[in-house]
Amino acid sequence: xxxxxxxxxxxxxxxxxxxxxxxxxxxxxxxxxxxxxxxxxxxxxxxxxxxxxxxxxxxxxxxxxxxxxxxxxxxxxxxxxxxxxxxxxxxxxxxxxxxxxxxxxxxxxxxxxxxxxxxxxxxxxxxxxxxxxxxxxxxxxxxxxxxxxxxxxxxxxxxxxxxxxxxxxxxxxxxxxxxxxxxxxxxxxxxxxxxxxxxxxxxxxxxxxxxxxxxxxxxxxxxxxxxxxxxxxxxxxxxxxxxxxxxxxxxxxxxxxxxxxxxxxxxxxxxxxxxxxxxxxxxxxxxxxxxxxxxxxxxxxxxxxxxxxxxxxxxxxxxxxxxxxxxxxxxxxxxxxxxxxxxxxxxxxxxxxxxxxxxxxxxxxxxxxxxxxxxxxxxxxxxxxxxxxxxxxxxxxxxxxxxxxxxxxxxxxx
Amino acid sequence: xxxxxxxxxxxxxxxxxxxxxxxxxxxxxxxxxxxxxxxxxxxxxxxxxxxxxxxxxxxxxxxxxxxxxxxxxxxxxxxxxxxxxxxxxxxxxxxxxxxxxxxxxxxxxxxxxxxxxxxxxxxxxxxxxxxxxxxxxxxxxxxxxxxxxxxxxxxxxxxxxxxxxxxxxxxxxxxxxxxxxxxxxxxxxxxxxxxxxxxxxxxxxxxxxxxxxxxxxxxxxxxxxxxxxxxxxxxxxxxxxxxxxxxxxxxxxxxxxxxxxxxxxxxxxxxxxxxxxxxxxxxxxxxxxxxxxxxxxxxxxxxxxxxxxxxxxxxxxxxxxxxxxxxxxxxxxxxxxxxxxxxxxxxxxxxxxxxxxxxxxxxxxxxxxxxxxxxxxxxxxxxxxxxxxxxxxxxxxxxxxxxxxxxxxxxxxx
Numbered sequence: 001x002x003x004x005x006x007x008x009x010x011x012x013x014x015x016x017x018x019x020x021x022x023x024x025x026x027x028x029x030x031x032x033x034x035x036x037x038x039x040x041x042x043x044x045x046x047x048x049x050x051x052x053x054x055x056x057x058x059x060x061x062x063x064x065x066x067x068x069x070x071x072x073x074x075x076x077x078x079x080x081x082x083x084x085x086x087x088x089x090x091x092x093x094x095x096x097x098x099x100x101x102x103x104x105x106x107x108x109x110x111x112x113x114x115x116x117x118x119x120x121x122x123x124x125x126x127x128x129x130x131x132x133x134x135x136x137x138x139x140x141x142x143x144x145x146x147x148x149x150x151x152x153x154x155x156x157x158x159x160x161x162x163x164x165x166x167x168x169x170x171x172x173x174x175x176x177x178x179x180x181x182x183x184x185x186x187x188x189x190x191x192x193x194x195x196x197x198x199x200x201x202x203x204x205x206x207x208x209x210x211x212x213x214x215x216x217x218x219x220x221x222x223x224x225x226x227x228x229x230x231x232x233x234x235x236x237x238x239x240x241x242x243x244x245x246x247x248x249x250x251x252x253x254x255x256x257x258x259x260x261x262x263x264x265x266x267x268x269x270x271x272x273x274x275x276x277x278x279x280x281x282x283x284x285x286x287x288x289x290x291x292x293x294x295x296x297x298x299x300x301x302x303x304x305x306x307x308x309x310x311x312x313x314x315x316x317x318x319x320x321x322x323x324x325x326x327x328x329x330x331x332x333x334x335x336x337x338x339x340x341x342x343x344x345x346x347x348x349x350x351x352x353x354x355x356x357x358x359x360x361x362x363x364x365x366x367x368x369x370x371x372x373x374x375x376x377x378x379x380x381x382x383x384x385x386x387x388x389x390x391x392x393x394x395x396x397x398x399x400x401x402x403x404x405x406x407x408x409x410x411x412x413x414x
Numbered sequence: 415x416x417x418x419x420x421x422x423x424x425x426x427x428x429x430x431x432x433x434x435x436x437x438x439x440x441x442x443x444x445x446x447x448x449x450x451x452x453x454x455x456x457x458x459x460x461x462x463x464x465x466x467x468x469x470x471x472x473x474x475x476x477x478x479x480x481x482x483x484x485x486x487x488x489x490x491x492x493x494x495x496x497x498x499x500x501x502x503x504x505x506x507x508x509x510x511x512x513x514x515x516x517x518x519x520x521x522x523x524x525x526x527x528x529x530x531x532x533x534x535x536x537x538x539x540x541x542x543x544x545x546x547x548x549x550x551x552x553x554x555x556x557x558x559x560x561x562x563x564x565x566x567x568x569x570x571x572x573x574x575x576x577x578x579x580x581x582x583x584x585x586x587x588x589x590x591x592x593x594x595x596x597x598x599x600x601x602x603x604x605x606x607x608x609x610x611x612x613x614x615x616x617x618x619x620x621x622x623x624x625x626x627x628x629x630x631x632x633x634x635x636x637x638x639x640x641x642x643x644x645x646x647x648x649x650x651x652x653x654x655x656x657x658x659x660x661x662x663x664x665x666x667x668x669x670x671x672x673x674x675x676x677x678x679x680x681x682x683x684x685x686x687x688x689x690x691x692x693x694x695x696x697x698x699x700x701x702x703x704x705x706x707x708x709x710x711x712x713x714x715x716x717x718x719x720x721x722x723x724x725x726x727x728x729x730x731x732x733x734x735x736x737x738x739x740x741x742x743x744x745x746x747x748x749x750x751x752x753x754x755x756x757x758x759x760x761x762x763x764x765x766x767x768x769x770x771x772x773x774x775x776x777x778x779x780x781x782x783x784x785x786x787x788x789x790x791x792x793x794x795x796x797x798x799x800x801x802x803x804x805x806x807x808x809x810x811x812x813x814x815x816x817x818x819x820x821x822x823x824x825x826x827x828x
Contacts, residue, residue, distance in 0.1 A: 056743030056751045056767075086739050088752065088768045121736025122769050231740050308722070308806075309814055316815025322535025325500050326645050329470030337470045338502065353470075354502045355536050392722075394808035394815075400723055401730025401808075 002167055004261045007175075010146030010162035014175040014200040016042040016242035019145030021152035024133045026126060027081035027119070036079045036130065037152035038137045039145075039196060040106055044072035045238040047114075048209040050216050052233035058121075059084045059091030061232060063099060064114040068236070071205055072109075076196060076236060077102045078116040079130065080155050080181070083192060085231040086122040094125045101131050105138035116234050118181065118192040119155055150179035153194050156399070157181050161272040165261050169254050172245040174201045176258075178265045182223075182273030192232035193220060195269055201258060202241035203248045210250075211259045212237050219266035223274050223388045224305050237262075274388050275371075279395035282314045283371040286387045290378040296333040297385035300376060303331035304387075311392035319363030321349040328376065339379040345372045416581055418675045421589075424560030424576035428589040428614040430456040430656035433559030435566035438547045440540060441495035441533070450493045450544065451566035452516055452551050453559075453610060458486035458526065459652040462623040464630050466647035472535075473498045473505030475646060477513060478528040482650065485619055486523075490610060490650060491516040492530040493544065494567050494595070499535040499645040508539045515545050519552035530648050532595065532608055533569055564593035567608050570813070571595050575686040579675050583668050586659040588615045590672075592679045596637075596687030607634060609649040609683055615672060616655035617662045624664075625673045626651050633680035637688050637802045638719050651676075688802050689785075693809035696728045697785040700801045704792040710747040711799035714790060717745035718801075725806035733777030735763040742790065753793040759786045 012019050019039040023032035049068045051061050067073060077098050084091045095115050103110045117125070150160035164177035178197035203211075216235055241247075248254045275283050286305045291297035304310055307327040313320035321342050328335055342350035345366035347358055366372050426433050433453040437446035463482045465475050481487060491512050498505045509529050517524045531539070564574035578591035592611035617625075630649055655661075662668045689697050700719045705711035718724055721741040727734035735756045742749055756764035759780035761772055780786050 054740065054743035055749055056739050083736075086736060086751070086764070086767055086769070088766070121740060122764075231743060312811050312814035315811065318815065322497075322500060325470050326468065326535060329468035329645060335469055337500070350500070350536075352502070353500055355500070392811055394811040397726050397729065397806055397808040397811055400726035401732065 002257055004165050004167045004264060007164050007166050009164035009177055010179050011039055011149050011177050011196055011198045012143045012146035013164045013177045014198045014242070016200060016240045017198045018042070018141040018143050019149045020137045020140035020142065021145065021148035022133050022137050024129050026079050026129060029129070034148060034152040035081045036133060036137060037149045038075060038077045038102055038134070038141065039149050040075035040141060041238055041240040043240045043242065044074050044112065045240045046071060046203055046205050046208050047073035047236065047238050048205065048212040049234065049236040050212060052230055054231050056086065056231050058117060058232040059087055059095040060115040060117045061234060062092065063095045064116065064234065064236070067111050067114050070111055072112055073114055073238060074108050074112040075102060075106055076114045076116065077134070078153055078194065080153050081119040082117060082123060082125050083119045083121050083232050084117040084125050087124050090124055094127055097127060097131060098134070101134040102138065105135045114236055116194055116232070118153060118194055118232055121231060146177070146179070149196065153179070153181040155181065156278055157276055159276055161269055161276065163265055163268045165264055167257060167261050169201065169243070169245040169248070169257065172243045174243045174245055175199060176201070176261050176265050178269050180269040180273055182276065192230040193273060195220065195235040195266070197237040197262070197265060199237070199239045200241070200243040201239050201248065202243065202245050203239045203258065207248050207250050207255060208237065208239055211255070211262050214259055215263040215266045218263055219270040222386060223270045224302065271388055274390050277390045279393045279399050280390040281370065281393055282391035284314055284389050284391065285373040286389060287373060287375045288378065288385050289375065290380055291383040291385070292334050292381040294383045294385060297383045299331040299333035300328050300335065300378065301385045301387040303327045304374070304376065305389035308392055311390070314367060315391035315393045317364060317368040319344050319349055319360065319367045324374065324376070325350065325353070334380065335378055336380060341377040341379065343375040416671055418579050418581045418678060421578050421580050423578035423591055424593050425453055425563050425591050425610055425612045426557045426560035427578045427591040428612045428656070430614060430654045431612045432456070432555040432557050433563045434551050434554035434556065435559065435562035436547055436551050438543050440493055440543060443543070448562060448566040449495045450547060450551060451563045452489060452491045452548070452555065453563050454489035454520055454555060455652055455654040457654045457656065458488050459654045460485060460617055460619050460622050461487035461650065461652050462619065462626040463648065463650040464626060466644055468645050470500065470645050472531060472646040473501055473509040474529040474531045475648060476506065477509045478530065478648065478650070481525050481528050484525055486526055487528055487652060488522050488526040489516060489520055490528045490530065491548070492567055492608065494569050495533040496531060496537060496539050497533045497535050497646050498531040498539050501536070501538055504538055508541055511541060511545060512548070515548040516552065519549045528650055530608055530646070532567060532646050535645060560591065560593065563610065567593070567595040569595065570692055571690055573690055575683055575690065577679055577682045579678055581671060581675050583615065583657070583659040583662070583671065586657045588657045588659055589613065590615070590675050590679050592683050594683040594687055596690065607644060607647045607687060609634065609680070611651040611676070611679060613651070613653045614655065614657040615653050615662065616657060616659050617653045617672065621662050621664050621669060622651060622653055625676050628673055629677040629680045632677055633684040636800060637684045638716065685802055688804050691804045693807045693813050694804040695784065695807055696805035698728055698803050698805065699787040700803060701787060701789045702792065702799050703789060704794055705797040705799070706748045706795040708797045708799060711797045713745040713747035714742050714749065714792065715799045715801040717741045718788070718790065719803035722806055725804070728781060729805035729807045731778060731782040733758050733763055733774065733781045738788065738790070739764065739767070748794065749792055750794060755791040755793065757789040
């Protein structure tokens with residue numbers, strides 16, 4: 001298969017995308033940080049997206065889902081600091097007002113603008129600090145604005161997350177780039193997962209939507225930090241066709257290459273979200289092998305990745321395979337205790353459901369690393385599943401003890 | 415309905431039960447604490463029990479499940495400090511050896527003895543410290559030994575948990591008493607939930623088993639501390655008939671009273687387990703009302719009770735209703751966001767899915783209490799469900815970072 005090159009850059013690296021951001025005091029009126037951004041394409045885009053399956057959906061999710069049904073989306077406006085969730089009809093009006101102001105400033109129809117919010121749940125957006133700033137942001141957009149998009153969507157993230165790849169389709173150079181934010185609850189909650197991907201590829205809506213589904217399944221759906229799922233999770237992909245390649249046909253080698261490149265971008269961003277999770281000190285890849293079915297493999301991987309006890313032990317650099325066995329047992333998957341092998345970084349901790357002869361110190365050395373793999377072989381079949389997760393630290397709990405009150409004070413009193 | 419009196423006492427308070435315990439160095443050979451106990455009835459008992467549904471089952475669970483099929487169980491031997499889980503055929507042999515030694519010392523058949531273990535997973539039992547001590551414990555049993563049973567099964571519990579009730583059936587005074595341990599993972603894991611209940615009531619096996627099922631469903635199945643489910647969870651109820659009441663008939667008023675009394679004992683022990691959870695600072699009752707079905711109510715209550723984010727906020731005394739809305743949304747239950755009301759201790763935080771007008775400080779006052787109720791009204795039907803849970807503290811995580819290594823060192827080096 002053709003080569004996919006990782007390049008530096010972000011969402012304005014593909015041809016025909018521009019962006020800008022501003023500090024509007026949504027996060028904290030007293031300490032302005034970038035918290036609103038607009039990203040647009042010079043031409044109408046084929047768009048695809050996936051959204052939270054939470055039944056409590058933020059207002060911008062409802063509005064953007066509607067707009068993404070069409071084929072000419074051209075811009076995204078996003079803010080951080082306030083999720084515009086649990087805000088009722090007022091929230092819908094506010095999300096639509098953000099869309100309206102953006103469409104007006106960019107000379108687009110309202111349905112061509114998607115809207116995203118991330119941050120605190122349950123407070124109305126401070127529209128007086130949002131609406132007046134939209135024309136100014138729209139006037140400042142450049143092809144160098146991508147890095148600011150990545151910064152403006154951050155909440156408790158400690159660093160911006162962006163990546164880009166380049167490859168060739170039918171002699172034409174094609175770029176896919178993306179940025180994301182996560183940090184809090186991944187399957188996130190307060191902090192929400194947002195991901196924007198741009199590409200200059202020419203591609204039809206059905207082919208793009210399928211590629212997005214496949215890539216999201218193998219990336220963002222494989223990560224868990226604290227098991228909570230947000231009201232605002234959103235992945236939006238915009239393809240503007242500026243690369244001039246022949247439109248990607250279903251079933252073609254071009255489609256295969258595009259999917260591979262898109263998956264690379266999303267997986268890199270998904271892993272970056274885990275590594276930058278709130279007070280995370282360990283990146284852990286949980287690989288399940290030898291399951292009777294894919295679903296059994298997934299149940300086992302997710303049970304281990306979400307177990308508070310396993311996560312605590314990883315934080316302590318402790319190779320506690322007993323807690324892993326326990327989580328495998330309650331995963332409601334088909335397993336046989338006496339067949340289970342568990343490896344830390346390739347070193348056997350458990351063979352046939354029993355402690356291996358590996359000295360504990362050798363296992364500890366693996367778990368003391370900042371990143372390691374746990375492989376679980378159920379020895380019952382051929383199905384596999386992998387989840388990317390993190391440890392659970394005392395600092396995570398401490399950080400999340402009082403976030404709401406802090407933000408509430410900042411917002412209400414600001 | 416007749417009066418049920420709470421009395422002081424434990425598992426040897428009902429007529430015809432005796433017990434003793436000893437410090438055998440299973441927990442820590444260098445600092446002897448009570449860690450093995452035998453409880454027996456003077457007469458064969460009608461027995462009933464419920465066991466973990468974890469597919470990774472400890473050896474003693476497998477052995478006791480088999481023995482409880484019969485109608486003449488008369489004794490329980492239990493140890494703490496080692497769960498005898500993930501120990502393979504050797505573990506089964508060790509559990510059977512504990513049963514054999516106990517049966518021999520008490521002059522019983524092996525099938526009349528149940529066996530329970532709780533503690534570290536994956537290490538073989540130190541049988542050299544267990545077997546020789548069994549005759550001595552069996553020789554020391556008295557009707558005052560109940561409190562020592564409660565102590566000997568403790569692991570990371572900070573205090574023994576026992577309770578007793580007395581009531582009258584057909585002119586005869588009947589006593590039900592119980593002790594339990596929990597502390598760690600409730601739905602527990604390392605630390606396991608064990609509960610022994612004794613009664614002098616005369617009751618048939620089917621009637622008793624049904625009463626146990628109903629009572630467990632309303633008590634131990636309603637508690638969650640960290641969402642993990644143990645390999646060793648066991649509830650055993652022994653009824654020896656020494657009260658001399660007429661055997662409790664199915665469908666009778668006597669049956670109703672017995673169930674009520676048994677439920678009281680189990681609920682009190684279940685709540686005590688939550689309050690004494692590892693590094694727990696809050697006891698939280700999550701009541702869901704107005705659900706379309708019982709299952710919807712349960713899904714919502716469990717999602718909220720298990721949410722790391724909600725639990726962190728309670729630890730911080732923070733009335734974060736947005737995280738509760740988020741958890742309700744991902745519970746996979748039938749809910750309508752715009753109908754949801756949330757109350758902290760009777761004070762409305764959320765009405766119709768939106769922030770209520772209650773000042774935040776008033777809500778904080780509720781959450782700052784060591785115990786409080788969260789009521790969620792879905793306003794969609796009549797079904798209800800209640801879960802008892804706790805906060806999540808930085809100290810919990812810190813405590814569970816390295817438990818395994820500590821115990822492992824103590825056990826292996828001792």
